[in-house]
């Protein structure tokens with residue numbers, strides 16, 4: 024049986040329609056795909072409960088007993104059938120709505136049944152609503168019953184968890200050990216005492232007991248994380264091995280001039296340390312691949328600028344790429360101001376750069392007169408060619424994908440040194456997986472004199488006092504951000520929401536200029552409006568999250584976040600980072616309605632309690648699991664994870680990483696015979712790479 028090529032549509036109970044639904048909704052086409060669709064949870068049907076043992080906080084349970092009497096209550100559509108169910112000692116109610124007469128004919132009193140469902144306690148009695156009821160027999164499900172996630176669309180084709188279970192079950196009936204290729208080399212299985220893939224696939228869907236389930240889950244998680252690490256470490260080795268790069272041998276005139284005469288402030292110790300780390304990388308003859316992590320406002324941009332000057336001093340060009348036009352513009356403005364008079368040419372290239380200017384930039388890039396190119400993803404385009412790019416910097420790395428990083432490497436015959444910067448603090452386990460091929464520097468210190476932002480959670484109903492507070496701030500010369508989330512499916516609705524907020528602010532603050540910025544504006548309009556705020560003409564900026572990354576207006580002291588319940592923790596933290604950049608006390612005000620979920624409340628409480636980005640990232644990972652984080656960070660992952668969980672499986676990740684590193688140390692190209700399987704798997708998995716981080 025060919026499980027790799029064989030379509031699931033031939034499985035009993037699947038067929039053409041459902042197979043299409045499987046493929047469309049979950050990307051499952053072959054039997055092997057299906058077998059890799061692991062249950063998200065199991066129900067323990069390995070034992071029977073007695074009614075006395077019922078604990079209503081537990082999930083589903085099964086009880087053996089007999090129906091002692093039927094009771095039809097109510098009439099017509101509102102009728103319900105209550106069956107008294109006794110386990111010989113105690114009794115409970117099985118409750119069914121509608122189809123009463125049919126059920127009374129189907130089920131008999133005095134016959135032993137297994138009732139399976141979620142128990143409830145109601146007016147003094149235990150009950151189960153719509154339990155599964157089956158006569159006691161050889162065929163009752165034993166052991167653990169798998170539960171599968173299915174989408175709304177799948178349910179429309181009656182593909183619920185039970186249907187998936189049946190499909191998996193019939194697939195497993197058909198396969199033999201010889202049909203499944205082992206995906207891990209024998210020596211790894213032996214060394215870690217791992218069960219084989221064939222057994223693992225059977226057991227993970229229908230485990231015989233809790234221990235075997237643990238064992239096979241360990242193996243499958245290990246395998247996933249192992250290949251992720253193997254891919255990353257192999258890539259890292261290849262990059263590190265690239266010699267004859269661009270050694271920046273000396274610190275030159277530009278750097279020194281700037282450092283001693285133009286630097287607007289003393290660098291923090293953390294900035295100095297990081298610069299030294301970068302310096303050590305770039306002067307060697309190996310390519311730098313460094314991640315610079317630093318909380319919002321920690322001063323990464325200045326480190327970037329100084330590093331670029333090092334490149335130019337040594338006769339190379341440099342570029343910095345930002346995820347949004349606003350941010351690129353801002354980098355361009357502040358950098359051209361800062362290096363004014365040094366004689367370095369700097370230009371901005373974005374999607375909206377005019378053709379004539381593009382051509383001019385292209386010319387300057389190719390003849391080498393352009394020292395620094397600031398831009399958006401437009402820089403990645405193939406026709407952008409440098410004479411000799413020595414350093415490429417990517418700002419807000421989490422918005423970009425590995426593929427884009429790779430595109431930058433190709434901008435030169437000799438790949439440039441690469442510095443990626445991120446304000447998204449990433450917990451260690453995640454960092455190891457996502458950025459396993461990068462060396463990491465951390466700016467763990469904010470510039471002096473910053474007052475921590477004061478954060479408050481405010482209810483909608485208290486808008487009047489909020490407005491009074493805003494007025495007070497504006498009157499004393501400060502500026503205010505008001506941010507709206509993208510809350511609806513339709514962009515039109517979002518815009519209406521935002522425009523409503525804009526009108527509201529105009530009505531309440533008639534004496535001040537207020538501007539609005541959102542993603543649907545023309546870049547030119549956006550830029551103009553933004554400029555009004557940056558220059559201080561406009562006092563209130565009403566916007567969507569387009570300002571989330573990077574924007575720097577030190578005079579803005581208040582960040583109002585509307586519908587704060589709609590934002591994730593890391594986004595809230597990013598937004599908060601827009602204020603607290605000047606000497607004045609700053610505020611972050613999270614506005615929500617009264618009705619918020621317990622989880623939302625926790626999120627907002629964390630924001631109020633701490634300003635520490637790493638603490639927030641850890642909390643985020645715990646609250647949400649890495650699933651959502653991966654949404655933004657997915658771009659860094661070489662493969663999708665089906666079963667491993669980065670928040671919980673840190674220990675397995677560590678083991679997998681060590682195993683992968685060991686293997687590569689002994690056999691860097693994976694050429695030895697027992698490692699053929701590794702080569703094959705890396706190739707197979709690479710095929711399933713999805714959607715390299717779209718830039719938002």
Ligand code: ADP
Pocket residue numbers: 288289290291294317318319320321322323324325446470471573575577604
């Ligand atoms: P981020 O790390 O979030 O990109 P920025 O580089 O935008 O932060 O820096 C935030 C603000 O702090 C900027 O206004 C910058 O000029 C200022 N800044 C950076 N380094 C220092 C420093 N060592 N001392 C004082 N201000 C600094």
Ligand code: MG
Pocket residue numbers: 323324418573
């Ligand atoms: Mg920044």
